[in-house]
Amino acid sequence: MPLFSKGATYERISKADDGDEDGVIRQGEDTAELARQRGIPIGDRRFRDNDRSATHGKHRPDYERLMAAVQRGEVDVIIVYMLGRLWRNRRERAEGLELLRKHEVSILCVKGPELDLTTASGRLLAGLLGEVDTFEVEQMSEREQREMRQRVERGEPPTGPRCFGYTADGMELVPAEASEVEACFHALLAGATLSGIAADLNKRGILNRNGKAWSHNAVRGMLLNERYAGIRHYRGAPYPGKWPAVVDEVVWRSAVTILTDGDRKTSPGPARKWLLSGLALCGVCMDGTKVTSAQRGYRDRPSERVYKCSGGVKHLQRKADPIDTLIAGTDRSLIPDTNRRKPYGVVIQRLARPDAADLLLSEDVPELREFQRKATTLRAKLDENQDDYDNDRKTRKQYLDSNERLRARLDEVEAQMTHPQRAFVLKDLIPGSDIAGAVQRADFVARAWDALPLDRRRAVVDTLMKITLLPGKAGRRPFDPTTVRIDWH
Structure with missing residues (x-):
């Protein structure tokens, strides 16, 4: 029996619920006891990967540190609970065996034999035992895949943690x-x-x-x-x-x-705080440059919010409040020194028109329902095609040709189904047919608008129009609505 002077232990559990370490702790106790019985010093050469699978060659931090210690000549024997804790796939096992052979490192198993990897017979035995481990993993994987396919074909939900909105078994709604x-x-x-x-x-x-x-x-x-x-x-x-x-x-x-839109920003930075920042265009650049918002300070009066060109040149800076009021104002208080109320913004006026419901008649909505029906029919035909092939009613070539044709049609229909629905943006803002009067319709839209969060309001503006801010008049002149160009979509 060889004498070892530089022992190391390695423990691993593939799956541990919520970080539970009881399994690897038990392995550690058993490997430490074997080292004590054999008189092998291990010191701080204890390596442990909890909740880490070794089947697919994924990153195992402590395993990698163990192999690095082997390469430095710090280990002459590795003690494991069983060989499968060290390796599960063929590639890692082959690489590991070659590394241990080169550095003359043996393996001791609590549940298994001693493997002297400096000898051909020791490497043969390690390889055979490893193949048995791999066979068991692959066989278990085949059983699990067959069970999963059966569950899918039966229409059963995925297993695992509860999905928000469903009961634990996934078959009923909460x-x-x-x-x-x-x-x-x-x-x-x-x-x-x-x-x-x-x-x-x-x-x-x-x-x-x-x-x-x-x-x-x-x-x-x-x-x-x-x-x-x-x-x-x-x-x-x-x-x-x-x-x-x-x-x-x-x-x-x-x-x-x-x-999944490639143009959609996944890290937009700070959330937008104002209606038109990042939406309205600079009317000086006229090249698609957007405006941003800022605070403009004064010595003799409170600071005010402004829209300015987001480019580096300071050629456009407009007071934001009158522009926002023009676009979506809902304040109906009296105009000073008159008996007239302030007008609603153009968004409110447009949505209060009798023909506003036409905005919801996006061509996509009825087509999407039709596309959904077509997709269901095509999937049924795919199942029928599979059934014909399984029951020898079609040759393999006939099956493949039909499958390719049906798949291509289904992909085309599904691509058309994915067009976003404009109606979702506006549906809460369109008065019902029971609201007939012009004033009543406008008041309805104004109340609905005030109830929307800012990102919804911005989406409505972006859906309805393109806004370009032109330079204002010099001096402290009254706000001129003609300096805000609105192009309706």
């Missing part, structure tokens, strides 16, 4: 949570930002499934989750779920389009 999820989808399609949605949820005390506050990324992950549309993908193919959907597929796909 009404209050599902209502919040649906509202988040509609808010996004209506122009709300992820940060704005998260802030609203947190302000109202709505916590996520872990009882924690919502973050920008948590809201994004929720809105990208296909489960809310009653869909589950497996190996690239969609399958209908038997659990209740929170939103229909059209809404979910529209949200995915918005969130």
